[in-house]
Amino acid sequence: MRVLVIGSGAREHALCHALSRDPDVTALHCAPGNAGIADVAQPHPVDAADGPAVAELAARLAAGLVVIGPEAPLVAGVADAVRAAGIPCFGPSAEAARLEGSKAFAKEVMAAAQVPTGRSYLCTTPEEAEDALDAFGPPYVVKDDGLAAGKGVVVTEDLDRARAHAAACDRVVIEEFLDGPEVSLFAVTDGETVVPLQPAQDFKRAHDGDRGPNTGGMGAYSPLPWADPKLADEVVATVVQPTIDEMRRRGTPFAGLLYAGLALTTRGVRVVEFNARFGDPETQAVLARLRTPLAGLLHAAATGGLAAFPPLRWSRDAAVTVVVAAHGYPAAPRTGDPIEGLEEVAAEDAPRAYVLHAGTRRDAEGRVVSAGGRVLSVTATGPDLAAARKRAYRAVSRIRLDGSHHRTDIAAAAAAAADDQPQVAE
Ligand code: GLY
Numbered sequence: 001m002r003v004l005v006i007g008s009g010a011r012e013h014a015l016c017h018a019l020s021r022d023p024d025v026t027a028l029h030c031a032p033g034n035a036g037i038a039d040v041a042q043p044h045p046v047d048a049a050d051g052p053a054v055a056e057l058a059a060r061l062a063a064g065l066v067v068i069g070p071e072a073p074l075v076a077g078v079a080d081a082v083r084a085a086g087i088p089c090f091g092p093s094a095e096a097a098r099l100e101g102s103k104a105f106a107k108e109v110m111a112a113a114q115v116p117t118g119r120s121y122l123c124t125t126p127e128e129a130e131d132a133l134d135a136f137g138p139p140y141v142v143k144d145d146g147l148a149a150g151k152g153v154v155v156t157e158d159l160d161r162a163r164a165h166a167a168a169c170d171r172v173v174i175e176e177f178l179d180g181p182e183v184s185l186f187a188v189t190d191g192e193t194v195v196p197l198q199p200a201q202d203f204k205r206a207h208d209g210d211r212g213p214n215t216g217g218m219g220a221y222s223p224l225p226w227a228d229p230k231l232a233d234e235v236v237a238t239v240v241q242p243t244i245d246e247m248r249r250r251g252t253p254f255a256g257l258l259y260a261g262l263a264l265t266t267r268g269v270r271v272v273e274f275n276a277r278f279g280d281p282e283t284q285a286v287l288a289r290l291r292t293p294l295a296g297l298l299h300a301a302a303t304g305g306l307a308a309f310p311p312l313r314w315s316r317d318a319a320v321t322v323v324v325a326a327h328g329y330p331a332a333p334r335t336g337d338p339i340e341g342l343e344e345v346a347a348e349d350a351p352r353a354y355v356l357h358a359g360t361r362r363d364a365e366g367r368v369v370s371a372g373g374r375v376l377s378v379t380a381t382g383p384d385l386a387a388a389r390k391r392a393y394r395a396v397s398r399i400r401l402d403g404s405h406h407r408t409d410i411a412a413a414a415a416a417a418a419d420d421q422p423q424v425a426e
Pocket residue numbers: 202216217275278279280281282
């Protein structure tokens with residue numbers, strides 16, 4: 001199978017890394033890719049959000065499968081353009097991607113499907129926002145209704161900051177704060193059948209101890225030794241399947257990856273948000289453990305064949321990914337800094353630890369330099385979380401990027417927990 005992956009982040013590098021190990025993949029292409037993805041997939045300088053251009057590229061490459069990574073192309077209808085060209089595409093239609101593209105739409109679908117989530121108000125005037133902030137009190141959860149490149153959600157005790165973020169959004173969803181640990185559960189679906197992946201946990205704040213500003217995610221691990229082994233099945237039954245059924249009932253079936261961001265509250269599981277694509281950086285940890293060849297799974301989802309797909313196979317290993325971020329991330333990331341140490345990781349730590357590129361490019365001299373806020377995802381596996389952490393951080397210590405920062409506590413609490421045996425789902 002010839003596969004084309006759309007996007008340029010560490011999530012797309014993780015997808016390409018997994019696809020490159022799939023014996024059924026005969027050619028791997030990406031658009032536009034980055035300096036690391038180019039090592040495993042042939043890059044093409046095509047705008048990921050340009051549907052006709054992506055469809056034309058896929059046809060020219062005779063791709064048997066297109067995998068769309070980021071949300072912006074999905075919301076822009078790139079999957080529709082690819083499917084209209086008769087090419088199987090992993091990723092929902094623009095209509096279905098509204099589950100991520102509009103927080104208010106997602107809330108409406110959840111209400112119709114009786115999916116548990118936080119109470120919320122959609123506000124379009126400062127007065128409505130003020131009333132909603134007043135109704136819930138701190139901590140305030142203020143979400144831009146539309147896509148905002150990872151900057152749409154503010155969770156704060158500071159009323160002025162909450163007001164300012166609400167004022168900066170055209171339409172804003174203000175909702176109750178959900179406490180309890182957060183879990184990311186990805187489900188592959190063809191619009192009818194749902195296949196959950198293993199849960200992961202993301203670290204959204206910039207600094208150790210969950211301090212500092214919200215980011216796109218500073219690290220992740222999987223599995224979750226502290227979680228109920230039945231969590232994925234429960235979430236499929238109460239959240240994912242009802243949502244998929246509701247989307248199909250509306251005539252806008254959702255086929256692709258439904259990402260349920262969950263809070264495990266004292267009152268039970270609640271949906272914090274839906275995304276219409278693989279999460280980043282959780283994907284790096286989850287795919288490190290998936291033993292089922294990826295292309296067949298994604299192709300089955302793209303072609304309505306998941307009901308006949310065999311159960312997924314998982315490694316017994318744990319996986320940890322640590323994000324190395326640029327100087328100034330997330331407020332004002334600096335780009336253009338040379339990155340050194342990548343060859344040392346490849347020589348000393350591979351294959352158990354490896355570097356997935358996010359914001360990188362090659363400069364005129366062929367050096368790999370930073371080109372975004374989250375620059376690298378250093379991923380490692382091991383027999384347990386403690387071993388995977390150790391390998392990941394040893395590899396991180398070899399990377400030299402001026403002014404970079406990373407969290408030092410990814411998976412630390414889970415690794416330290418007494419019962420640290422990875423769960424295995426067959
Ligand atoms: N890890 C958060 C996200 O992918 O949106």
